Amino acid sequence: MKNRLRVLRAEHAWSQAEVAKRLGVSRQTVNAVENGKYDPSLPLAFGIARLFGLTIEEVFDPDGGG
């Protein structure tokens, strides 16, 4: 599943570690989600969207591969 996490993180000038801390997950999780290696759980997906003030659909593309 494709996502815009890397772009959104860059727009806010946040490091992966900073995003991880704000979400309460490991930096490895943020990195894996960013690279499309890991699809987050629903609570984490909501948390990511909420962190950037967006909806899940605006962050994640379920039709995208990855």
Next chain:
Amino acid sequence: MHAKQTETEPESSRPWFSWGCHGSLSERDRRNLRRYNAWVVAFALAFVTAVALLTKPSLGEAAAGAWIVALVPDVLGVMAVRAYVRFLREADELVRKIHLEATALGFGTGVVFILGYSLAELAGAPALDMPIPAAVMLAMAGIGQWLGMRRYR
């Protein structure tokens, strides 16, 4: 969602039983993994000590003492299992996924090994010592963790 700290800690400040507690783990995961590692070390030491004591004829003949020596590692092993379950329940979701997949690999390989070797014994292979399947399970779980960490890094 509750906040967990993800700061890394300097290598020199880590206790000696901190293997697997790499920098990308949250502080809670590192703490839980250290607790599990400490129980595993205690179990391993108790197991080796129990084997050494129980193979001595003097203690082997004292039935009550022998049973106590034999049961102590089991208690420590149960504590290690409890610590690992707690680690999994509280772990970061990706860390939990990696560990569950590794545990499945270790368990599945162990079952196949035990059942497969039981057939091999019927075919004439030498009898297997009981700790060997456990060692196979642990080794495969360790390999599974290593593969998981590489896959999602």
